[in-house]
Amino acid sequence: MSDELMNVLGIDIGGTKIAVCLADSQGHVLASQRLASGATAPYEQVLPQIIGQARQLMVETGLANSIAACGICAPGPLDMVGGRIMKSPNMAWDAVPIRDDLAKALELPVYMDNDANAGVLAELFFGCAKGKKDVIYLTMSTGVGGGIIANGRLVTGVSGIGGELGHLVLDVNGPICGCGQLGCLEAYCGGRNVALRLQDALRYRQDHALMRLPEVDGKLENLNFQTVREGAKLGIPLAVAMWDEICMRLAQGIGLCMVTFNPEMIILGTAAYYAGDFMLQPVLAHLPKFAWKEFRSACEVCITVLGPKVGELAGASVALNGLAESGKLQL
Ligand SMILES: [Zn+2]
Known part of the structure; x- marks a missing residue:
């Protein structure tokens, strides 16, 4: 890991809960907030809530200008090429282009991955x-x-x-x-x-x-x-x-x-x-x-030593991996 500390935004999507968090590249959670709705509610209704929550966290922590990337962790199946969350039994969403929608709204590079990949990334960045x-x-x-x-x-x-x-x-x-x-x-x-x-x-x-x-x-x-x-x-x-x-x-x-x-x-x-x-x-x-x-x-x-904490760090881990893959973060 490089000595340079980077801040990222992590968004963890689940059927019944969605969490938005700010974390740094050393695994400190700086702020986190859970949304009232999950992905069982319509996408058109939930997307503005995610964006609003993310902006609010960035402003409240004074970090609005220092976020390097956003990572989305969602249960599969995902269309990794198109950045879409596809239809799954526990969610009302079907082929929603969340990666590009968030990138446009937050003006950040946005990366996404499924929860198992996010799990190994969380272990790599923050765990054993x-x-x-x-x-x-x-x-x-x-x-x-x-x-x-x-x-x-x-x-x-x-x-x-x-x-x-x-x-x-x-x-x-x-x-x-x-x-x-x-x-x-x-x-x-x-x-x-x-x-x-x-x-x-x-x-x-x-x-x-x-x-x-x-x-x-x-x-x-x-x-x-x-x-x-x-x-x-x-x-x-x-x-x-x-x-x-x-x-x-x-x-x-x-x-x-x-x-x-x-x-x-x-x-x-x-x-x-x-x-x-x-x-x-x-x-x-x-x-x-x-x-x-x-x-x-x-x-x-x-x-795992992370236990339930892995959920909170999953989106942030996806963001850090995206930064590492694009050469912006040295491992
Ligand atoms: Zn099988």
Whole structure:
């Protein structure tokens, strides 16, 4: 990182919430504000709110003339070439040209990326990957997302969708994924798929020990990823078996990443952040099946230190990466 401090504007878009923040290139959040509406409201209504909030923050902090760039972090699918957020199930927006709209209104260079890429960038600029050059980030929440830094640069691919590690197919005869393929990493480890599989398994098993857990309270719809984790901790056999499969499949995904990229660090997000060693240790135990010792000894597999803070830093990280890619910021 260069000694020169740069200020950036970060905008994090989600279905239910949108946050605008000002941060510097050392990871200090200077000001942040959450909008009342999210991307479930019409774009025409929300865009002026984002612009208004961004301008207000810049004026209030006295930094209006020192912002170098703006970064947008949004859940996929994104049209990276056209700078548009495409239609997704949790958002009312469809092919909205937010990058260019904001660039025009704020008179700043504006960069955008998805939340998994923003996650690896946040680790690179502010987290445990500072100063590293070959890093992979794998995050498991509702779905499974991935971001890849190879030789110091974010891997985007020819159409901007490189790094979709959640959709590595691990078994063509595996469970169906939300994307339509069978046996994706996400189909085994994503929160939505794990919840659906558990609900299927217990549909007619009201008497099952997992159904009697206080947080489940006998309701099928309360069965989720956390139920598997907590059930496994209690030694309930179905949960133990599912947890072991989640960890084994995650190790398989990590192994594929190791063999393909030979990274120095693989950072696990969200689900691993909450599970800690209870997830990391079985994953490491399964790993020798999927990657040689040479790959494993070169690579530290660890859990994010940023935790929920990553959301706040995501847009700012995208902005800093845009500045670095355009040669305005030295890494
Ligand atoms: Zn998939």
